[in-house]
């Protein structure tokens with residue numbers, strides 16, 4: 328018998344216990360920085376140095392943190408399930424914990440890409456992207472991040488995965504950012520949805536959802552144990 332498929336939709340909260348700030352919590356990144364100044368293409372054309380520095384600092388921090396109990400619990404889930412992770416996070420903590428199938432909706436911090444040809448994507452050597460680092464076509468490299476106002480090319484394959492989910496687990500996302508937040512709408516009627524978050528998240532559009540009001544580390548480990556023992 329083939330394994331049941333679990334689709335995980337993760338957000339910044341899954342990495343919070345690793346020491347990476349979320350965006351919209353009190354003290355979160357969007358309280359310290361103006362989205363329009365660091366996370367749009369217009370910002371990039373206006374002030375490359377500022378945008379580059381913002382992502383350089385995020386990338387530098389990524390080399391200093393480790394996956395946490397939530398990331399590791401999701402790896403354990405693979406013992407019995409076909410686990411597909413769709414993450415809004417640009418960190419690589421799911422991969423470093425050992426998860427096999429990770430899809431990044433909003434890009435990846437450790438990668439950079441050409442600013443004239445989006446198919447030219449490179450692993451950055453080290454944490455610092457510098458002015459004058461160019462792609463093979465000679466244009467400045469930019470962070471491999473989906474900025475606000477840009478298309479999200481991974482949405483169609485992510486929606487396809489959701490449409491084949493037996494179980495969906497949503498962890499640590501305020502579900503404020505679209506189209507990512509709309510993915511739960513693609514799951515079939517028989518799919519049971521769990522949502523793990525210590526704060527109240529609007530779940531009015533998720534029929535039959537089981538809400539687990541815990542931090543990701545504890546909530547995910549407990550849910551994974553329950554699913555593996557059912």
Ligand code: OAD
Nearest residue numbers: 338339340343349350351415499500501502504526542543
């Ligand atoms: P948000 O900052 O909007 O939401 C983080 C969620 O994590 C909130 O619901 C918190 O309650 C929850 N949280 C905080 N600590 C937690 C913990 N220890 N365990 C579990 N949950 C915890 O972050 P996202 O929803 O991921 O996009 O934001 C979505 C997108 O908006 C991001 O991918 C990013 C951002 O702007 C881009 O930069 C393109």
